[in-house]
Amino acid sequence: DIVMTQSPDSxxxxxxxxxxxxxxxxQSLLYSANNKNYLAWxxxxxxxxxxxxxxxxxxxxxxxxxxxxxxxxxTDFTLTISTxxxxxxxxxxxxxxxxxxxxxxxxxxxxxxx
Amino acid sequence: xVQLVQSGAEVKKPGESLKISCKGSGYSFSNYWVAWVxxxxxxxxxxxxxxxxxxxxxxxxPSFQGQVTISADKFxxxxxxxxxxxxxxxxxxxxCARHADTGSVGDWGQGTLVTxxx
Numbered sequence: 621d622i623v624m625t626q627s628p629d630s631x632x633x634x635x636x637x638x639x640x641x642x643x644x645x646x647q648s649l650l651y652s653a654n655n656k657n658y659l660a661w662x663x664x665x666x667x668x669x670x671x672x673x674x675x676x677x678x679x680x681x682x683x684x685x686x687x688x689x690x691x692x693x694x695t696d697f698t699l700t701i702s703t704x705x706x707x708x709x710x711x712x713x714x715x716x717x718x719x720x721x722x723x724x725x726x727x728x729x730x731x732x733x734x
Numbered sequence: 735x736v737q738l739v740q741s742g743a744e745v746k747k748p749g750e751s752l753k754i755s756c757k758g759s760g761y762s763f764s765n766y767w768v769a770w771v772x773x774x775x776x777x778x779x780x781x782x783x784x785x786x787x788x789x790x791x792x793x794x795x796p797s798f799q800g801q802v803t804i805s806a807d808k809f810x811x812x813x814x815x816x817x818x819x820x821x822x823x824x825x826x827x828x829x830c831a832r833h834a835d836t837g838s839v840g841d842w843g844q845g846t847l848v849t850x851x852x
Contacts, residue, residue: 621796660838662779669829669842670779676836713779720837721767721784721793728778 622646622716624726632734639701641729643714648694649677651718658718661690661699664728665710673712674699701731709733736760738768738830738843745849746820753816754846756830763811764788767833770804770815773845774826784833785813820850 623646633639649658657677662670672681674690677697687702701708714726741755756768769784783794787806794804806813813830827845834840 658837662839664779669831669845670839671842672834672838672840675834675838675840681840711778715779715838717833717837717839721769721786721833722795723769723781723784723839725771725779725781 621722622649622719622724624714624716624724626714626726626729628729629727630730630732632732633701633704634734635706636703637734639704639708639731641699641712641714641731643692643697643699643726645695645697645716645718647718649697649716649718650694657693657697658716658720659690659692659697660715660717661688662713662715662725663708663710664713670713704731704733706733736832736841738832738841740828740830740843740846743847743849745851747852748821748850749819750850751816751818752820752848753814754828754848756813756815756843758811758813758832761832764808768806768813769831769833769839770802770813771829771831771839772798772826773829779829782815782828787811787813820848822850822852824848825850 659677661674664670678690711728767784770782772780782798785792787808830843831839832841
């Protein structure tokens with residue numbers, strides 16, 4: 621089974637500042653046949669279902685603000701919020717779908733305003 | 735517009751059975767995997783399993799294999815998650831979600847709160 625870890629568990633960032641979340645997988649999520657990383661990022665606000673932000677490690681879902689960006693390859697990935705807005709307060713999860721339909725989520729990172 | 739509409743909140747006693755549902759619309763239900771995801775209070779997301787309604791191919795997380803049953807009826811565009819004997823530890827919100835063409839999970843139901851208490 622692919623195990624996902626995230627760091628930090630939580631972080632507090634001033635409005636307008638950058639937030640960076642890290643995600644690591646226990647095995648490579650890069651599929652050599654298509655050179656794609658099977659890694660997604662989700663945002664979950666209280667009382668709501670998760671929302672897909674990024675897939676293929678760096679492709680933004682339609683309608684997601686461009687202050688959200690994803691990077692990384694293989695086993696190490698990063699979600700960056702370039703300028704934190706109040707509405708970005710949420711828990712963020714990474715997820716592997718390399719073994720789809722078998723999925724694994726990371727434990728989540730809580731983002732708050734400092 | 736893709737929609738996944740889940741059945742309402744449930745309150746059950748330990749040992750009781752339960753079946754909750756997720757009805758898809760706005761897409762070809764038979765042709766996309768549907769996942770079930772558990773979220774216990776204040777905790778993270780746990781993938782329980784997924785089903786392909788077209789042929790009912792079902793895959794389970796080892797953590798949930800034997801604990802729940804996932805099924806689907808492609809004729810009424812509905813997936814189900816069921817328990818034969820609930821425990822207090824099954825208290826959680828359960829989400830259904832559609833696997834996107836990419837394999838990630840793009841569309842989510844609103845969640846069903848299941849409370850198991852004596």
